[in-house]
Amino acid sequence: MSNEKTSFVYVTYIRSTPEKVFEAITRPEIARRYWGHENVSDWKPGSAWQHVRANEQRTVNIVGKVVEVTPPTRLVITWASPSQATDPSSFSRVSFDVAPYEDMVRLTVTHDELEAGSGMAKGIQQGWPIVLSSLKSLLETGQGIDVFAKPKAASSGSLS
């Protein structure tokens, strides 16, 4: 296996406030409305966080640690599949940067330290654009989009 790392930078502009965008990431009752998942943590540096499917099964799909929390402008977390959580090298890193931009908010999601070509790298490439466009839709129109919708022939493996 090569240890080459890869990274992705996603940007969206949302007509909202930095506080609302930050809360939409960190508060489970908002995240479930556009992500189908909740991000559960006390959001203190060093604490654990979990990405939990917002249904009856409450499946934990991603785990990690909170690295940096500066509401409402910056949040950094580590990110791994629960099945790989014993392997430190499987953890990637996600940084959310929230900045006012004219009358909008510029949200930058940087997902780095990813193993190039891994299932996780492929999954997040499908997932983040959908999640961010659903977040934008929720904050601007009050409605998210169905993040689990996919064309009939598409493979699975979104951000789940």
Added chain:
Amino acid sequence: MDADKVFKALGDPTRTKVLDLLYEKNGQTLGQLCEHLDMARQSVTQHIGILESANLVSTVRRGREKLHFINPVPLQEVYERWVRKFERQRLSLLHDLKKELEGD
């Protein structure tokens, strides 16, 4: 941000090539991108500027380097706005046809 800007940005073979190059290998410098494009560096810079203003490319400074990343979020928005509803419509047309043929 703006669907018109997205469509305009996509309506040029050099710019779609830049997106393809970044899809293959994300986070490239201007120099790396220029190696695959048969035109002056300055022209490439202009094309990238149009992609950036459509939010299809984002840039990150790392030390002295400026790295370019493909940002598909606006494409997802175009997909939601322009593709998904036709997919739904097509599915429902097929459903109607099936009902018609099966006499249900």
